[in-house]
Each structure stands twice: as C-alpha cells, then as structure tokens.
Amino acid sequence: MRLKSMLAAGLCAALFHTGPAFAAEDSVTAAKALLQAMRYDEIIAQTMQQMEATMQQQMEQQLWQNLPNCAETPDCKSKVGTFLQQMMKTQQAYFHSPETRKLMNEVQVQALSKNFSVAEIREMSAFYQTPTGSKMLRLMPKITAEIGPVLMKDIGQRLMPELKQQMDEFARRNDVR
Numbered sequence: 264m265r266l267k268s269m270l271a272a273g274l275c276a277a278l279f280h281t282g283p284a285f286a287a288e289d290s291v292t293a294a295k296a297l298l299q300a301m302r303y304d305e306i307i308a309q310t311m312q313q314m315e316a317t318m319q320q321q322m323e324q325q326l327w328q329n330l331p332n333c334a335e336t337p338d339c340k341s342k343v344g345t346f347l348q349q350m351m352k353t354q355q356a357y358f359h360s361p362e363t364r365k366l367m368n369e370v371q372v373q374a375l376s377k378n379f380s381v382a383e384i385r386e387m388s389a390f391y392q393t394p395t396g397s398k399m400l401r402l403m404p405k406i407t408a409e410i411g412p413v414l415m416k417d418i419g420q421r422l423m424p425e426l427k428q429q430m431d432e433f434a435r436r437n438d439v440r
Contacts, residue, residue: 293385293388315358
C-alpha cells in the first residue's frame with residue numbers, strides 16, 4: 264500500500280512539473296493552427312512585397328538626397344543606378360529567403376503563444392474561418408498598402424526634416440562633419 268501511495272505521489276509530482284510544458288506546447292500548437300487558418304504564408308509573401316517596394320523607394324530617395332549633384336552627371340547617375348539594382352537584389356534575396364520566412368513564422372508563433380491563452384487563440388482561429396474573418400485576411404494587404412504610402416509621405420514631410428534639423432544641430436554643436 265505504501266508503494267502505491269509513493270508511486271501516486273511521484274506521478275502527481277511529475278505531472279505537476281510538466282503541466283506548464285504541456286500548456287506551453289498546447290499554445291504553440293494552437294498558434295500554429297491559427298497561422299494556418301490565417302493563411303499566414305500568403306500574408307508574409309504580400310507583406311514582404313510591400314516592404315520591398317517601400318524600402319526601395321526609401322533607399323533610392325536617400326541615395327539621391329545624399330548625392331544631389333550626381334543626377335546631373337551621366338556617369339555618376341549610371342553608377343548609382345547599377346548600385347541601386349545591386350542593393351535591390353540583396354534586399355530581395357533577404358525577403359525571399361526561407362530563413363526569413365521561417366524566422367517570421369517562428370516569431371509570430373512565439374508572440375501569439377506568449378500573449379494569448381489557448382482559448383483566445385482558438386477564438387481567433389474560429390473568427391478567421393468565418394466569412395468576415397476571411398474577408399479581413401483577404402483585404403488586409405490592400406488596406407496596409409493604402410496606409411503605407413500615406414504614412415511614408417507624412418514621415419518624409421514631418422519627421423525627416425525634424426530629424427535632419429536635429430542631426431545638423433548636433434553636427435554643428437559638436438563640430439562633426
């Protein structure tokens with residue numbers, strides 16, 4: 264009888280210690296199922312395309328701002344064009360790499376399982392399987408594409424001049440050129 268009590272106590276202790284691991288694993292499993300319901304791979308692909316286009320615009324704009332007289336010289340303009348193409352290839356390789364996609368997926372699973380309960384993750388999964396949830400997923404890249412350029416324009420008009428002024432002031436005060 265004493266042996267049975269000790270075995271039962273040991274089993275309970277083992278289950279108690281592994282309980283959080285089972286719960287964590289369950290939330291990871293639920294998060295992975297949610298990402299499948301959301302067609303997360305498609306969302307990543309669309310998001311990456313938008314990020315590429317935005318970054319390309321930003322890099323090109325920044326490069327021409329840093330080289331204002333270059334556009335007037337055909338040789339310089341050609342070299343910058345070639346350099347921009349090289350940068351775009353590097354950027355595309357990053358965004359299209361399996362490692363980047365895997366990282367985004369893993370980080371998303373971790374964030375979901377850390378910030379939501381299993382029940383909440385399952386509720387979200389159920390929502391995304393409804394017609395409204397499906398429509399939201401289908402339209403989210405379009406909505407994001409509408410927001411992105413407006414925000415980037417505002418950043419260029421309001422934030423960048425202020426940051427440039429601060430950098431210029433810092434350089435002037437610290438005699439940095």
